[in-house]
Amino acid sequence: MLRRLLYAAVAAGVLLGCDAGQGGVRSGASDTAAVGPPAHRVVSLSPSLTELIFTVGGGSRLVGRTRWDTDPPEARAVPSVGDGLEPNLELILARTPDLVVFYDTPANAAAIARLRAAGIATLSLRMDRLEDVPVAARLLGDALGVRPTADSVAEAFETVLQRRRRAVNGPGPGVLILTWDSPPIVIGGGSFLTELVALAGGHNVFADLTQPSAPVSLEAIAERNPDVVLLAGGQAPGFVDRPEWQAVPAVRARRFARVEGSAFSWPSPRSLAAVDRLAAAIAEAGR
Numbered sequence: 001m002l003r004r005l006l007y008a009a010v011a012a013g014v015l016l017g018c019d020a021g022q023g024g025v026r027s028g029a030s031d032t033a034a035v036g037p038p039a040h041r042v043v044s045l046s047p048s049l050t051e052l053i054f055t056v057g058g059g060s061r062l063v064g065r066t067r068w069d070t071d072p073p074e075a076r077a078v079p080s081v082g083d084g085l086e087p088n089l090e091l092i093l094a095r096t097p098d099l100v101v102f103y104d105t106p107a108n109a110a111a112i113a114r115l116r117a118a119g120i121a122t123l124s125l126r127m128d129r130l131e132d133v134p135v136a137a138r139l140l141g142d143a144l145g146v147r148p149t150a151d152s153v154a155e156a157f158e159t160v161l162q163r164r165r166r167a168v169n170g171p172g173p174g175v176l177i178l179t180w181d182s183p184p185i186v187i188g189g190g191s192f193l194t195e196l197v198a199l200a201g202g203h204n205v206f207a208d209l210t211q212p213s214a215p216v217s218l219e220a221i222a223e224r225n226p227d228v229v230l231l232a233g234g235q236a237p238g239f240v241d242r243p244e245w246q247a248v249p250a251v252r253a254r255r256f257a258r259v260e261g262s263a264f265s266w267p268s269p270r271s272l273a274a275v276d277r278l279a280a281a282i283a284e285a286g287r
Contacts, residue, residue, distance in 0.1 A: 038145025039099035045084035046103045048127040048266035058144035064095040171203040176226035181239035192267040200279035222247045228285040230257045257285040
């Protein structure tokens with residue numbers, strides 16, 4: 001599960017913007033300028049965007065997805081084209097898409113250029129923060145011709161998010177969100193997980209890092225002295241028994257908040273419903 005969380009930190013999405021070929025959408029000042037007819041055969045190379053496509057009513061348009069796309073369950077019936085990072089163009093082209101949805105990363109620049117040269121539209125979206133969910137929903141709504149449904153999804157999410165934010169009282173316990181242990185990689189302030197922890201009544205001890213995730217030293221972790229270590233999955237990973245990790249009091253005392261499920265892997269309309277589970281896990285770990 002740590003590996004999956006690390007993958008999500010890299011691949012859940014990287015830039016809120018669009019690249020349009022023939023048909024698709026462009027992102028301008030308004031973020032929503034329709035170009036050409038709606039897409040009918042879509043390959044999604046991001047788990048978060050695959051889920052959002054289903055949520056806004058475009059699931060029947062999906063003809064390809066990555067092997068990481070597990071939600072909703074219907075996504076698993078869509079043929080896999082492999083990984084989303086540096087994707088296999090042959091597998092993508094075999095699905096004859098008229099739109100390929102990417103997370104934006106330099107590693108995919110060549111793939112995007114080749115697809116656009118072939119006349120296939122591409123759409124790149126960042127899905128790092130909670131506020132990215134309604135923006136991406138509306139952009140996908142334009143690309144797929146389902147904007148009314150997308151608007152409803154976006155407005156409902158924004159309403160609940162505002163209510164959750166108003167209900168937060170104080171910073172609460174310090175939480176270390178660990179995605180990898182050797183070297184230690186933590187979630188920073190650029191990730192939706194930092195927001196979820198805040199909505200759940202805690203605060204990310206590395207929230208001052210602007211990146212979604214970043215490598216840090218064990219000394220830095222010990223200095224931040226988190227009250228709780230947030231782990232994805234039900235089993236305590238092997239690092240907790242290594243001598244060097246005993247310098248972190250929360251690890252030494254086994255104060256682990258454990259959560260499971262893809263609601264904690266990428267931002268989605270389900271994210272806000274996961275806040276109560278996260279709050280309970282943090283509270284239990286701190287006892």
